[in-house]
Amino acid sequence: DIVMTQSPESLAVSLGERATINCKSSRSVLYRSNNKNYVAWYQQKPGQPPKLLIYWASTRESGVPDRFSGSGSGTDFTLTISSLQAEDAAVYYCHQYYNNSPHTFGRGTKLEIK
């Protein structure tokens, strides 16, 4: 199984500041034939299902604000929120879909407003 190691477990960031969440896969999730990284990021607020933010490591889902961005390749990936808004307080998860048996998630990062 591909293990997704997410860090930090939690962080507190002031409004308007940058938030950075990291995810490291136990082996490469870059598929050479199409040069795509099979990583997605999700946001989950209390009492709600997860919401897709980023796929292919850096493609923003339609409707997601452009302050959210994804980067990285191979085994190391980052979700960045460039200017934190109050509504961004949530838990964020990374997900690898390179190996679909099983799909695996990071353990989540709880983002709070300082």
Place this chain on the structure above:
Amino acid sequence: QVQLVESGGGVVRPGGSLRLSCAASGFNFSTYGMHWVRQAPGKGLEWVAEIWYDGSNENYLDSVKGRFSISRDNTQTTLYLQMNSLRDEDTATYYCVKDGRAEAVTDYFASWGQGTLVIVSS
């Protein structure tokens, strides 16, 4: 727009069975792979099972193999999860999830239902 509505959750004793359903609408159901993903109370996300768009392939989390069975009815646009021999550790909210791309072998999770809670307790 895409709608995924789960049902069938509830309280069941260890060793019991439950069948979850997910009514899908707003997209061409028969062309998308579908999944069940669960979340134990206060915990993270765990993928449980997937079924290809045409039902030709299924994959399962090791801990549910032989106990859970995923299926779909493309004419009724409904996804199912038959859960047998339930254990305490199966207690979770179960989400019905849709792939992002049609006929993909593997894909990101584009749309999620609201979830249905399964509690396994004596």
